[in-house]
Amino acid sequence: MPKVAILIYSADDTIANLAENEKKGIEIAGGEAEIFQVPDVTFTSETEQQEEEGGKVGKTNADYPYKILTRDTLVEHDYYLFGIPAKFGNFPVEWKAFWDSNTGGLWAKGSLHGKIAGLFVSGGISGKGDTEMCIMNAMSTLVHHGIIYVPLGYKNAYKELTDTDDINGSCAWGAGCVSGANDDRAPSVSELKVHQLQGKAFYDRIKDL
Template sequence: MSSPRIAIIIYSMYGHIAKLAESVKEGVIAAGGSAKIYQIPETLPDEILAKMHAPPKPDYPVISVDQLAEFDGFLFGIPTRYGNFPAQWKVSLVAGARRRHVVAGDLITPRQAFWDATGQLWATGALAGKFAAVFVSTGTPGGGQEATIMNSLSTLVHHGIVYVPLGYSRTFTQLSTLTEIHGGASLLFFLPSFFLYRGLI
């Protein structure tokens, strides 16, 4: 039996997801799979990316949606945008070839987002039964990691892709540590306790 072929598919504007993808690839190979990192097409023009101070893209091949059916599974690397996919993944600005949008004072011609280009694969069930997991990066602790993953499930389910969560079986210690404060919910508990201790409330 051959090792499963895994496509690690990412979008990485500032390099954080790309760095995670390299570690993810090492893990897939260590577990006996074969993995290759791909990136999805950029939808923003170079002049807008320059205004955002985005560095050059990593040197990964750009995947076409036509290649997806070749793989046994996927690991999607998604930077969080307000607890969801960024536009390059999911929000197609193309309602017609002639439609144009103003971004940061400039007129741009939008391009089709990755998932929005998979309609034919969905119609034929080409991705049904394949497996996928998601890894994310946010700008802050508790900045929408779980929300981004949950919001990605709708897309996976529509394609019949089986979501594989990280789970606790091998990561319980890392996921359940209470050695540091993490996320906003922790502060909701910590701050009232702090103020009570100080006699401020």
Template sequence: MAPKIAIVFYTLAEAEKKGIEAAGGTADLYQIPETLNDEILGKMYIPSTRRSTVLLTRLLHQGALWGKYAGLFVGSGGQGGGQESTAIATLSTLTHHGLIYVPLGFKTTSALQSEINEVRGGSAWGAGTFAGADGSRQPSAKEIELATEQGKAFYGAVSKVNFA
């Protein structure tokens, strides 16, 4: 039985999904409900939650995610935005849900992650993007490539598990 993959997102989700599909898997996009109104979200350049994706709610108390696999990708305002510390802090949330963390690592992306020709988000913890101080910057081609490779690597890891 092939693993069913859900991507909970903001930026880079489509690239992660593309990587999973390129590796032979399938993935669905999900979103956590926003607590801010659309006016404030618009000023932050964050898209509204009113899209064609399924919204996730109250999974912790149902134990709905226990034993499932998770990776992560992040976005921040700039290079000092704490992408690695955000990833580390997210491990607490994953642990509370009982999720099994699958890091990106360097196996398939060492050369890409070591390039210093341009500013790029992401690390061994997972893909990342810089949104700019006002949130208006979109992911670069390298950031999208890293997210796509993470999708492939994630599917490669979880597809080895016997889900039967």
């Protein structure tokens, strides 16, 4: 039975919540998954300083029960779902620092070549440009490592992706969530459903490989 590593960075509960629903979808399909959290970066950003002064403090790895993502995690697993909170249409610094600081040797050896991944995201606003661009930019890293990308597509979530009466941050590139400009919007029932659908579809795709 293939085991999926769900690899996330979550500064609040949004991506962690989405990851739990991706995991639930995998389990519905009869699979198994474990969630890992990207290591914290030790500096405090200007935004985080402002949030602390206003009484809102960003979460750290210590606030979550997940194991910390390492190079060994990537090597030991063949299937990944990456959870990324979009920052200006790209990785947040924690994700970028992990790739740059930990995977150069893996790239040189081709250690991740042929492994399979999907992506899910959150973004601050309801337009999909930010989250779609985040996935596209993340794919550059996957391509350099030779990781095969599996998109969500429309087949398994057509109703949710085409519903104009409900905000849904998901797109054909991957499941998503609109978190609000202040990261204070909880994922909707529709968004959580799409993440479960993505987890299930991803596992259905890999279970016979």
